[in-house]
Amino acid sequence: MYKWQKMFSLTDKYSHEKTESYWQLQRQNDLVESITKFSQLNTNKAKNVIIFIGDGMSIGTTTAGRVYMGQKLGKNGEEHTTTLDQFPHVGTAKTYSVNKQTPDSAATATAILTGVKTANEVIGMTPATNCTNNQDVETVLEKAAKLGKSTGVVTTTRIQHATPASAYAHIPQRRWFSQVGARSGCKDIAQQLFDKRNDIQVLLGGGRVHMHGATDTDVLDEFGNNVSGDRIGSDQNLIQRWKDAFGDNVTNLYVNNKEELNSVAPETTDYLLGLFAGKEMEYRLSNTPRSQVQPTLPEMVEKAVKILRKNEKGFFLLVEGGMIDKAHHKTLVKYALEEFSEFDKAVQVAKQLTSDDDTLIIATADHGHVFTFGNDGPRGRSFSNVMTNQNQRWNTIGRYFSNTAYGNGPNFNPPAWKIMAGAKRQAESNEYQPLTAIKRAGETHSAEDVIVYASGPMSHLITGVHEQTYIAEVVSHAACLGNNADDLEHCRVSA
Known part of the structure; x- marks a missing residue:
């Protein structure tokens, strides 16, 4: 058999792709679909907003992830279509920070969630800042809460990590998760999280260690064992204080494993705090006893949306697929692609539980990685x-x-x-x-631009190349969170 014959024999199950008519019909269908989408732009007010951030989700990750997911379904993989691929509007965002060509998650998430670029390591503040000079910048979550919307943060990292913290915290050093190591005069991230307890209805992720003291005896891990935290001094058990603040009301719940999360009834739950790991949650491919008792990202997103959507005024939800980044840092490529798969499934869950009529969903990355996909291999490698x-x-x-x-x-x-x-x-x-x-x-990390996907009200504004700060502006415009909301026609009409 000649070399060219071997090449075609590898793709016999895709023999239909060898005809001109197949590609003609495919491209014509794509064109009709695009014409329909762009001729009927959704200019509704966004009652709800969900921002998905795949931490470290470079374009190489989305492409390799697509193939990886397709191969798990028995395909060659390249022809597979992910949930993200089906979003109608796509653009790109520049990721550099004020002081670095290659950014970190603190600076990039701050840009996405506040509309202000800052320096690496800084969360929710301008670059020339400290804890006392009042240089905080307001986040879209804080704006939504002011308008009476419900809000939530879901992550697979610790809930105090740079990306989720950028939704609610303001601090010059991203690693000040708890009072240990925090500079005098600065309120640590976990304390800021506790202080926002009335404004954030759903908090799901890891980070239990930063929420209670080293001498606490009443905080259990996901296996029911006593664990110690890293907070020092009396009255530092923020988990217990969170419970006490809401009293014995059964509509406010704390959970720490998958079984407990599954038992939560969204229709009767108003506030939910779920901490499923001491620090980061497990990789989905790790197959450890701990991973078996932790919920998946799609499961956490489902519970969060079902709780938040009860609010007639709408909701804002930030979702981070944080372990994509952790896996890339270790060059564990299969772990990273499995985390991408979980991220894409979580986006699908959110799409199924909401409507394009009133819910703006934006999915993007904070930054990329120096990860590449490709070589001189055959189809379906x-x-x-x-x-x-x-x-x-x-x-x-x-x-x-x-x-x-x-x-x-x-x-x-x-x-x-x-x-x-x-x-x-x-x-x-x-x-x-x-x-x-x-x-x-x-x-x-890499210094490359990242993809921004969008669907729902005003999603057509996500197109072209913009600064990451533009994402926050689109969200504020679509959901009428800005100071000029009364001047916008779509904001004067009920969502």
Whole structure:
């Protein structure tokens, strides 16, 4: 069999794609769909707003994630369509911060949620700021709460981490999760979270350790064991104080595992605090006992939306798929793509539980990673495969190739057992780490633009290339959160 015949034999189940008529019909259908979407722009008022942030979700991640998800369904993968792919309006956002070409999550999430760019490490403040000079910038969550809307924050990282904290906190150092290490005069992130308890109806994620003291004996982990926190001094159990603040009212609940979350009745629950891990939640591929008792991101989003949507004035919800970023930093590519899959499923849940008529959904990333997807491989190449002598040249130092790689990271010079045959065995595991071009202990963020997806009221404004701050402006405009709301025609009409 000739080489070109082998190439086509790999895609026999897609023989229909070899005809001109197939592609003609596909492109014509796409055009009709696009004409319909753009001829009927949704200019309604956004009663509800959901912002999804895939932490570290670069365009390489969304593309590789699409193929990964498709292959799990038995397809080649490239032709698969994700929930994000189906959003009608798409643009890109510049991610640089005020002081760095390559940003962090604090600066980028602050830009998305406040409309103001700041410096790396800073949350909810201008760059030239400290804890006493009143340089806080208002977030879209805080604006929504002022208007009587319900609000929520859902994440797979700790609830005090940079991205979720950017919805409610104002602090010059993102790592001041608790009073331990916080500079004198600064209120730590967990304390700020507690102080906002009446304005945030749903809080779901990790971060239990920052919510109670080292000497507490009444806080249990997801397995029912006593755990210690990192807060110092008396009356530092913020979990117990959260419970006490709402009294014995059964409509206000604290949960710490999947079973307890499943038992929550949205129709009778007004306030819900769920802390499912001491710090970050587990990767979905980790398959540890702890991961089995933690809810998934789609499950948390479902519960949050069902609770928040009871408010006749509407709601604002921030959702972070935070473990995409954590996996990329470790160059655990399969972990990152599984987290992307969970993120996409969570977006699908939100779409199913809301209506495009009154709910603006924006899905984007805070920043990307130096992650690449592609190589000279055939259609449908698995993420468990490495290149061999039969289908790919080896480089001069004998290292293997795969369809993913990182610009920097820990797997720069793999040990001998990973070379040749060993590379294939290692690639078949979930812990597979692709090669990196530059040696570093951990992989870094990228400085690239990120994709912004949008659906619902005013979603057509998400198009072209903009600063990340533009996202906050679109949200304020669509949901009538700004000071000029009374001057806008769509704001004078009920959603």
